[in-house]
Amino acid sequence: xxxxxxxxxxxxxxxxxxxxxxxxxxxxxxxxxxxxxxxxxxxxxxxxxxxxxxxxxxxxxxxxxxxxxxxxxxxxxxxxxxxxxxxxxxxxxxxxxxxxxxxxxxxxxxxxxxxxxxxxxxxxxxxxxxxxxxxxxxxxxxxxxxxxxxxxxxxxxxxxxxxxxxxxxxxxxxxxxxxxxxxxxxxxxxxxxxxxxxxxxxxxxxxxxxxxxxxxxxxxxxxxxxxxxxxxxxxxxxxxxxxxxxxxxxxxxxxxxxxxxxxxxxxxxxxxxxxxxxxxxxxxxxxxxxxxxxxxxxxxxxxxxxxxxxxxxxxxxxxxxxxxxxxxxxxxxxxxxxxxxxxxx
Amino acid sequence: xxxxxxxxxxxxxxxxxxxxxxxxxxxxxxxxxxxxxxxxxxxxxxxxxxxxxxxxxxxxxxxxxxxxxxxxxxxxxxxxxxxxxxxxxxxxxxxxxxxxxxxxxxxxxxxxxxxxxxxxxxxxxxxxxxxxxxxxxxxxxxxxxxxxxxxxxxxxxxxxxxxxxxxxxxxxxxxxxxxxxxxxxxxxxxxxxxxxxxxxxxxxxxxxxxxxxxxxxxxxxxxxxxxxxxxxxxxxxxxxxxxxxxxxxxxxxxxxxxxxxxxxxxxxxxxxxxxxxxxxxxxxxxxxxxxxxxxxxxxxxxxxxxxxxxxxxxxxxxxxxxxxxxxxxxxxxxxxxxxxxxxxx
DNA sequence: ATTAGCACTCTCCTTGCCGGAGTGCTAACT
DNA sequence: AGTTAGCACTCCGGCAAGGAGAGTGCTAAT
Numbered sequence: 184x185x186x187x188x189x190x191x192x193x194x195x196x197x198x199x200x201x202x203x204x205x206x207x208x209x210x211x212x213x214x215x216x217x218x219x220x221x222x223x224x225x226x227x228x229x230x231x232x233x234x235x236x237x238x239x240x241x242x243x244x245x246x247x248x249x250x251x252x253x254x255x256x257x258x259x260x261x262x263x264x265x266x267x268x269x270x271x272x273x274x275x276x277x278x279x280x281x282x283x284x285x286x287x288x289x290x291x292x293x294x295x296x297x298x299x300x301x302x303x304x305x306x307x308x309x310x311x312x313x314x315x316x317x318x319x320x321x322x323x324x325x326x327x328x329x330x331x332x333x334x335x336x337x338x339x340x341x342x343x344x345x346x347x348x349x350x351x352x353x354x355x356x357x358x359x360x361x362x363x364x365x366x367x368x369x370x371x372x373x374x375x376x377x378x379x380x381x382x383x384x385x386x387x388x389x390x391x392x393x394x395x396x397x398x399x400x401x402x403x404x405x406x407x408x409x410x411x412x413x414x415x416x417x418x419x420x421x422x423x424x425x426x427x428x429x430x431x432x433x434x435x436x437x438x439x440x441x442x443x444x445x446x447x448x449x450x451x452x453x454x455x456x457x458x459x460x461x462x463x464x465x466x467x468x469x470x471x472x473x474x475x476x477x478x479x480x481x482x483x484x485x486x487x488x489x490x491x492x493x494x495x496x497x498x499x500x501x502x503x504x505x506x507x508x509x510x511x512x513x514x515x516x517x518x519x520x521x522x523x524x525x526x527x528x
Numbered sequence: 529x530x531x532x533x534x535x536x537x538x539x540x541x542x543x544x545x546x547x548x549x550x551x552x553x554x555x556x557x558x559x560x561x562x563x564x565x566x567x568x569x570x571x572x573x574x575x576x577x578x579x580x581x582x583x584x585x586x587x588x589x590x591x592x593x594x595x596x597x598x599x600x601x602x603x604x605x606x607x608x609x610x611x612x613x614x615x616x617x618x619x620x621x622x623x624x625x626x627x628x629x630x631x632x633x634x635x636x637x638x639x640x641x642x643x644x645x646x647x648x649x650x651x652x653x654x655x656x657x658x659x660x661x662x663x664x665x666x667x668x669x670x671x672x673x674x675x676x677x678x679x680x681x682x683x684x685x686x687x688x689x690x691x692x693x694x695x696x697x698x699x700x701x702x703x704x705x706x707x708x709x710x711x712x713x714x715x716x717x718x719x720x721x722x723x724x725x726x727x728x729x730x731x732x733x734x735x736x737x738x739x740x741x742x743x744x745x746x747x748x749x750x751x752x753x754x755x756x757x758x759x760x761x762x763x764x765x766x767x768x769x770x771x772x773x774x775x776x777x778x779x780x781x782x783x784x785x786x787x788x789x790x791x792x793x794x795x796x797x798x799x800x801x802x803x804x805x806x807x808x809x810x811x812x813x814x815x816x817x818x819x820x821x822x823x824x825x826x827x828x829x830x831x832x833x834x835x836x837x838x839x840x841x842x843x844x845x846x847x848x849x850x851x852x853x854x855x856x857x858x859x860x861x862x863x864x865x866x867x868x869x870x871x872x873x
Numbered sequence: 874a875t876t877a878g879c880a881c882t883c884t885c886c887t888t889g890c891c892g893g894a895g896t897g898c899t900a901a902c903t
Numbered sequence: 904a905g906t907t908a909g910c911a912c913t914c915c916g917g918c919a920a921g922g923a924g925a926g927t928g929c930t931a932a933t
Binding site: 249 | 894896
């Protein structure tokens with residue numbers, strides 16, 4: 184039935200959506216007639232609009248206003264009508280430069296790209312880093328961090344760094360600690376966290392662990408520090424960009440709801456996790472996204488990968504009225520860039 | 529002249545400020561008369577109010593509205609009239625618990641306390657961590673982080689952790705890297721960053737550095753990684769709490785200005801740096817704070833220390849109309865708590 | 874010095890009215 | 904049959920007028 188719409192009808196829908204995206208105002212039949220070169224009179228457009236409304240793609244705020252697209256209208260537009268803009272050379276360059284500046288550990292890189300993405304799209308940008316549980320360790324190190332406090336630093340392939348504090352550990356001499364650290368490092372390299380845990384448990388069972396002090400301490404500390412799974416992370420950049428959207432100028436409550444959602448990392452996680460698995464870009468319009476509190480918010484997101492496994496996703500959050508033709512290629516490019524950057528890490 | 533106010537006048541001022549803090553509405557003479565037990569009639573209060581207005585402590589939004597305190601009015605109230613509330617047992621407990629949960633590295637601790645402070649005060653909370661330049665190193669470690677990429681991790685006394693990436697470093701064997709790391713760690717422990725830099729330069733000048741490969745590499749890498757001073761950090765928690773303040777419900781622009789300021793770390797830095805040096809709590813009301821864009825914002829902040837040296841400050845940002853009698857003790861307590869926590873680190 | 878009384882001012886809310894934008898329907902046109 | 908011109912209708916937004924309420928400043932009496 185949706186596919187049963189003829190060409191003329193879909194063209195009208197496209198123009199309505201695009202005009203609404205540009206102006207944030209309800210669109211009238213007159214405007215569309217002009218936009219289409221007066222090939223059709225306003226009256227005809229009105230008939231078509233009535234059909235589109237019946238089909239659920241348009242709605243009227245009140246009897247004598249123009250139409251605005253519904254969630255379904257946007258959905259159809261995105262799925263069938265969207266003409267992607269190509270990124271400007273300059274925008275790509277900027278993104279590359281941002282990636283280059285993120286020369287610290289991985290979170291710096293991701294943050295930098297996210298910030299620029301946010302500025303280019305004039306929306307808030309969100310990055311989710313999935314739990315490092317299934318990433319491969321590159322190195323670990325134990326460092327003295329205080330009296331009876333030792334810090335376990337883990338570096339993953341791709342450059343993610345985490346710390347975990349081990350408290351109440353009896354003090355070791357510097358030399359001893361270095362040996363313990365070296366042994367643990369040897370054990371860790373090339374393994375994922377679950378693999379390392381398993382290996383530690385296996386080693387602990389062996390005879391030797393009971394006699395070799397260095398080995399024993401290393402295994403005990405490793406087991407303790409790695410007991411809990413490391414959680415994922417969420418970065419939000421460019422909240423301020425969202426303030427420029429006219430929909431938030433009038434409706435303060437909506438602004439509040441979305442800002443509150445930003446404080447709840449778990450909400451953001453839920454919003455983006457669909458994009459994480461899939462390889463293609465994901466666009467959730469309004470109600471479709473599973474978060475009850477945000478029926479009027481859209482999320483455009485794409486996963487990025489490290490080699491074959493997905494390690495997170497990057498995207499934009501904003502009002503449903505978003506310039507998808509521009510925003511979708513931007514997010515896609517940013518995700519691709521991250522994937523590339525992680526390739527040679 | 530300010531001190532020339534008699535007791536009655538100041539009592540009236542106090543009541544006006546407190547009522548305004550509670551209601552966010554202009555306060556009339558009738559209200560104050562009732563509040564003071566009808567000892568004085570509204571007419572008398574009006575005369576006093578006129579005096580206070582002349583002295584610059586009160587203002588009228590328009591001729592026939594009540595009075596609201598000016599910046600100077602708040603200032604006087606804070607400096608001379610304020611009766612601090614004592615913290616509820618429960619609130620102190622909560623703060624302690626939050627500090628206990630921040631059992632990771634220092635930034636976890638600080639973040640946790642900041643978040644709770646924000647929730648208790650119903651304002652946005654800000655923590656500034658001053659540059660670690662003058663803190664004392666506890667340990668450093670070099671870790672493999674990729675092909676020709678090495679990560680230098682530094683842990684300060686107090687538990688602050690930083691990483692710096694060294695790129696284009698030729699690969700070393702694990703064994704070699706551990707030796708280099710160990711040597712650098714030995715050099716670093718107990719020194720501040722500038723001291724370590726100086727020491728590295730001194731060692732580099734020595735004959736031995738040219739022949740001993742381990743030593744040479746260690747010094748070279750140390751010099752490179754530590755070339756730039758590490759910047760300070762800013763954490764903002766509880767932005768959403770600020771949304772509840774009624775002043776922002778009406779005036780969206782003000783909300784936007786402050787949210788935009790939150791995106792600019794340098795602005796926050798400027799706002800809090802006064803508090804960093806001083807030992808006492810600092811309250812900046814409106815225009816007093818040096819940031820042009822935020823004339824109607826107050827900052828309550830206090831530095832926290834690590835031993836004798838101040839390492840940062842924690843505070844609250846919100847509208848000038850803030851419950852100072854409650855908020856000031858809260859911030860003070862939180863700062864004190866952080867100082868205590870860092871004592872045994 | 875304080876206060877009662879009163880006229881005055883200003884905001885805010887409601888009401889009513891008008892113009893504009895846009896629709897839906899009908900009847901005529903191709 | 905589909906398209907279009909014409910027209911009555913609806914609804915919003917802005918504006919002005921009017922009244923209630925809150926609060927003030929001033930004056931005169933205590």
